Structure formats: structure tokens, C-alpha cells
Amino acid sequence: MLGLxxxxxxxxxxxxxxxxxxxxxxxxxxxxxxxxxxxRKKRGTDSEYMANLFEEHRSLGILRRRASExxxxxx
Amino acid sequence: MSQHPEVTPPYKPMQLYDIRAxxxxxxxxxxxxxxxxxxxxxxxxxxxxxxxxxxxxAHNNYLNTDPTWPLIHVAPLSxxxxxxxxxxxxxxxxxxxxxxxxxxxxxxxxxxxxxxKVDLRECVGKLSRxxxxxxxxxxxxxxxxxxEPLEEE
Numbered sequence: 001m002l003g004l005x006x007x008x009x010x011x012x013x014x015x016x017x018x019x020x021x022x023x024x025x026x027x028x029x030x031x032x033x034x035x036x037x038x039x040r041k042k043r044g045t046d047s048e049y050m051a052n053l054f055e056e057h058r059s060l061g062i063l064r065r066r067a068s069e070x071x072x073x074x075x
Numbered sequence: 076m077s078q079h080p081e082v083t084p085p086y087k088p089m090q091l092y093d094i095r096a097x098x099x100x101x102x103x104x105x106x107x108x109x110x111x112x113x114x115x116x117x118x119x120x121x122x123x124x125x126x127x128x129x130x131x132x133a134h135n136n137y138l139n140t141d142p143t144w145p146l147i148h149v150a151p152l153s154x155x156x157x158x159x160x161x162x163x164x165x166x167x168x169x170x171x172x173x174x175x176x177x178x179x180x181x182x183x184x185x186x187x188x189x190x191x192k193v194d195l196r197e198c199v200g201k202l203s204r205x206x207x208x209x210x211x212x213x214x215x216x217x218x219x220x221x222x223e224p225l226e227e228e
Contacts, residue, residue: 022137025208033212
């Protein structure tokens with residue numbers, strides 16, 4: 001079985017179409033990217049996070065109320 | 076061997092080999108349950124798994140295109156940009172970030188993990204070159220220990 005796999009692997013490599021070359025990146029590009037990562041958007045505070053959650057909860061209020069009315073009608 | 080994973084698991088040994096040429100920064104769909112997210116999987120409230128999850132090819136090496144190498148390292152994406160940490164990279168729907176996402180997302184580099192190439196479904200896009208270099212740069216920082224925490228505003 002192992003021999004078959006090895007033969008198949010060999011065949012695969014031989015049949016291999018022209019492969020795209022692996023992308024190359026320069027040290028300068030990596031350095032610039034590191035700087036961008038350091039300058040990236042700040043994470044925000046916990047209070048901002050909670051405010052966002054509350055806003056989402058509030059925006060779904062109408063849907064919740066209508067679903068609740070619908071459920072009570074079905075009973 | 077597979078050009079596209081019409082084959083389904085459990086695989087026969089020869090079905091593990093995939094002749095597709097994967098490239099760093101490409102984004103693929105994969106079954107969500109094949110991706111491990113320990114902080115969500117190992118709690119009393121099980122994680123809600125989705126039909127599919129976007130993952131990005133995280134490493135840049137020749138094994139990505141070697142049809143005799145069945146594994147590939149991917150980083151999962153999440154739309155929870157509000158939970159971004161220092162090990163995440165934000166990707167927006169802006170064309171300057173590529174065409175990899177339909178909603179603003181984060182690439183979770185702390186969850187880079189090996190998967191089978193044959194488990195990757197269709198390629199749905201690719202990160203821009205700048206975003207790929209940012210991802211590689213952050214992984215390098217994580218590897219060599221120069222990662223800095225995100226500052227609070």
C-alpha cells in the first residue's frame with residue numbers, strides 16, 4: 001500500500017502542471033506592515049462594547065415585541 | 076487525489092492528496108465543526124456551529140502547492156470585530172483589503188491550525204497583498220515574542 005502511495009506521489013509530481021511561484025515578500029514590506037499593525041485602530045473600551053451590545057438589543061426590541069404578540073395570538 | 080473535494084470523509088489514503096495550488100491569503104470555506112475554537116468549544120454552553128466558516132491560508136511555504144502534502148495551516152475568520160484582540164487582523168469589505176469577505180471580519184491568528192487540504196471547499200476570495208503582509212508580520216511577531224498589546228482608547 002505504501003509503495004502504491006509513493007508511486008502515485010511520484011506520478012503526481014511528474015504530472016504537476018506549471019505551478020505559480022510562491023509569493024515573495026521583502027523585509028521592507030514586512031517592516032511597513034509591522035508599523036501599520038502598530039498604528040491600527042484602537043480596540044475601544046469595555047463601556048463602548050457594552051453600549052454597542054445594548055444598542056443591538058434595543059434595535060431588536062420591535063421584532064421581539066411582534067414575535068411575542070404573534071406567539072400569544074397562536075395560543 | 077482530488078482537484079475538488081467531491082470525496083467525503085472518512086477518506087481513503089489516496090483521497091488525502093489535493094492537487095489544487097493553495098496560496099497564502101486565499102480564503103476558503105470549510106465545515107465549521109472542523110475548526111477548533113477551544114475557548115468556545117470547551118465551555119458548558121456549546122458553540123453554535125455554522126454551515127461553513129471562512130478560513131485564510133496563513134502560512135507562505137512551498138508545501139501549499141505540494142500535492143503530496145495533505146495538510147495546510149489556516150486561520151479562521153469571525154465577523155465579531157467587536158472582540159478583536161492583539162492577535163487578530165481586521166479585514167474590511169473595502170477593496171483595498173481584497174475581496175475575501177462580505178462583512179467586516181477579523182482573522183484570528185491565535186487559532187492558526189492544520190486542516191486537510193481536501194476539506195477546504197471553494198475559494199471565495201483573496202486578501203490584498205498589503206493585508207497578507209500584515210498577517211505574516213503579525214505571525215512573525217507572535218513567533219519571536221515582540222507582539223505588543225492593543226492599547227485602550
